[in-house]
Amino acid sequence: MHSEFQKPVVLVVDDAPDSLGFLCDALSDGGYTVLIAHDGASALSRLEWVVPDAILLDAVMPGLSGFDTCRRIRDEPGLTHVPVIFMTGLSGTAEVVEGFTAGGTDYVVKPLRVEEVLVRLQAHVRNARAVRIARQAVDVAGLGVLVVDALGRIAWRSPRAAECLGQFGIDPAATTADWLGDPATLAADPAADARLLREQGDQSLYARSLGAVGLGEHMLLLDVRKRGESSTRIAGAQLTPREAEVLSWLAKGKTNRDIGDILGMSPRTVNKHLEHIYEKLGVETRAAAAALAMRASSD
Known part of the structure; x- marks a missing residue:
């Protein structure tokens, strides 16, 4: 079981949340921390304090509609990765299209089938967390x-x-x-x-x-x-033919294991080549080396 601080957080937004008590209970039993907002404005207010792992959003609400609420959410850079799943009694093509156009990730039709909601939610939360980790890695690099x-x-x-x-x-x-x-x-x-x-x-x-x-x-x-920066730097590095091959595959996004399989060498040997490449190029990370290689191939 997750500890209270490790549980994924779900924000449920509905103007009649009492009617969704069964869903909130199922989410809690499924290991989620459940937050509730009664309308779009209060949902946006809550999002100023917490970033949930997913949002279950009623499409039709008085005041700020679910579609408009979703658009506001998508305008916030820190919330773009959060999956928004619409809960709607509207299953017509126009409404579904509007939901996705507004930035929705998925939708479920009322009356809700709890098992379906839980399965969809689990998949979206898992994918969103993977995306967030990947984006954090990009930021660090x-x-x-x-x-x-x-x-x-x-x-x-x-x-x-x-x-x-x-x-x-x-x-x-x-x-x-x-x-x-x-x-x-x-x-x-x-x-x-x-x-x-x-x-x-x-x-x-x-x-x-x-x-x-x-x-x-x-x-x-x-x-x-x-102009001319990267091509000059690569040319001046005097890479060996094998190092140039390794760098080329690195720039294509291949892992050390992939490069080893392609070039017929062990991942350990690939890593040794990369150490020499970093030293010759004057960089410290594979991301920096790959960036130089991609620049050079475009000059």
Whole structure:
């Protein structure tokens, strides 16, 4: 059993929460800490104090509707990873589409089937936690990563990506069509060269696809570089042919085990090559080495 501090937290938002007592009891019995809000405004107020692992949100409420509440939630960068599951008696196509357009992750139809809600919730909480851990790792590595959704909006950006956008005067609230074009064309070939987005003085902003990460979503790596910087640095490192191969596969996102399988060597040997590569390039992490390699391949 989870301790009280380890239990996943679920925020249930409904204008008639008493009618959902059976659901709240089932969530508590299932190991969740349950918070309750009676309307959209009170839900947003609670979210100023706590970030839940998931939100069960009634779609139709007086005042601020569930759809509008979800849009407000998605406007908060610190809440973009939280899955929002709509609870609705509206199962028509238009209502379902509006829910997903508003930023919903999933929906369940009233009257609720508790077993279905628990299974869906468990899957979304697990996936959301994995995404949060991955994003925290990106933040620590200092990479300029962003996720663009199917409507051309920035669904998430790392701190470094936010810096890159700000440096080149790009509004993160605007659709990417104005400065990126269709991200799907960039993501069509993840091995393709990075796309030059903007130039400012002796610096340029590039975007490279890291592939699809969800339904209609694409992950991109933003990179600011001085002209000729990375190619000169790689060339001056005097890597051996084997080290160059290892670095190339590293830049493609392969793990040490993957690289070993591809090149016919042990992961330990791959790690030794990486130590030499780091020293020659003057970097300390695989993320920094991969970034240099990706820049060089685009010059």
